[in-house]
Amino acid sequence: MNVAIVKYNAGNIGSVENAVRRLGIEPVVTDDVERIRRADRVIFPGQGEAHSTMAYLKAHGLDEVIVNLKQPVLGICIGMQLLCRHSEEQDTDCLGVFDVDVKRFQPQRHEDKVPQMGWNTIEQTKSDLFKGFGSSAEKPEFVYFIHSFYVPLCDWTIATTNYTLPYSSALHKDNFYATQFHPEKSGRVGERILKNFIEMRG
C-alpha cells in the first residue's frame, strides 16, 4: 500500500505521518506531482489558513493534481475546507470538489468559543469510513476538532456535529472523503477511521 501525504504550507502534517506509521504503513510526504498521482491513497491534511494554503497549492500546480485524482483521497481539517468551492476565510476560492461554501462560526452564547477546540461527537455517520462503529444514535463517538470555519450540511454530508449549529464533520463524493476533525489525534476512534480509509476498496 502506497500512501502519499500531500506536503504543502500547512501545519500538523507530521502528526498524520506519525498516525499512518502507527498503522504499520510507511507513508511518503511529498509535493511531487507524479508520486501523488501514482499513490494508492492520498491524504490531504493540515492545519492552517485558507488563503495562503490555496495560493501555495496553485503556485506548485497541486490544485490541478488534487482535483483530478482517481484513487481514494482523504482531506483533513483545512484539507477538507480546501476541497470545497469557496471559503469565507479571506474570501478564498477553493478547489471545488464539493460544491458547498465554508462559513465562519457565529456563536450566540459566550461559552461557544471560536475556534471550537476539543472533543465533540460525530453523528448520523454513513460511510465505509465509519465501518465498525456502534450504533451512533446510542453512543456517538468523540473525535478531536480545532477549527473556526465549518462546512454546512449538504448532499455530501456523511457525519454531522453540533457546535452552535449542526454542520458537516465529514464529507464524501466519489473517491473524495474529508473530515473536519483530526483522526490522527482522535485516539482509537481516529485510528479506526484512518485504517478504514486505507483499507477501503479503491
Place this chain on the structure above:
Amino acid sequence: MLAKRIIPCLDIKDGQTVKGTNFVNLRQAGDPIELGKLYSEQGADELVYLDITASHEGRKTFTELVKRIAQEINIPFTVGGGINELADVDRLLNAGADKVSINSAALRRPELIDEIAKNFGSQVCVVAIDAKCEDDAVHENGDPRIDGDWRCYVNGGRVPTEYKLFDWAKEVNERGAGEILFTSMNHDGVKNGFADAALRKLADTLTIPVIASGGAGKKEHFRDTFINGHSDAALAASVFHFGEIPIPELKQYLRSEGVNVRI
C-alpha cells in the same frame, strides 16, 4: 456538544517523569511515554508534558522525548517549560507537539504571545498563569475573594510581578493566545478544590478556553470546577499519578453529574 476535558500533567526531568507513580502495571513507572499511553487508553483528553530540567543538555533530551511522544501518542499534547523565544516554539512544534505552554517568558516579554499566534496560529499558544491571592479574606467556601489582589508570579511561583491576574489574562486573550492555563498558588497542592470563583470570572470574561489547575483532591472538585467555575478543562497531576482518582471512574462520575465528557 463540546466535551469538558480532563488533562493529566507530567513533570519531566532528564527524560523521566518526576513525581512518583504507583502504577504497578507499567514496566517503567518513570517512562513518560508509557504513562502517557496509559492515560490516553484510560480516556485522558489531552496530555501536558512540562520540562522542569534547567540545563541545556536536558532541553535537548526533552526535544528528543517530544519526538517520541508525537510518534506514539494518538491524542493532542502540550509541552511547556523553558520556552523563552520563538525558536524554542519552532523546535518543539517541529518535534511534533500540538501546543506549547509559555509562562514566565510571556510576562517578561508579552509580545512573544503575538509572535507565536502570528507565526504558528493562536491554537498552539497556551499561556500558563500562576497567581496568588494576597488578600487574607476568604469566602465561606474557602475561595480567596475574587476581588482580592490576585498577583501573577514567575519562575515557578517564586518571584512576584506587578501584573494582576485579571488584567494579565485579558491582555493574553487580546494578544492572541489560544487558551489560558490558570494555576491558583493558594489552591495548588492543598487538594481542597480548584479556585472556582476566580476561574468563573476568567471563563465568563475571556473569549478563549480556560484550563483549571491546582487543587484537585477528589472527584467532586472536577465537577465543581466545570459546573461552578465554568472551566473548559481541568488539569491535575498527583491524583492521577498516584491512582487516587482513576480517569475512567472520574469520567463516569462526571457524566452522572450532568457534565458532558468523552467516554
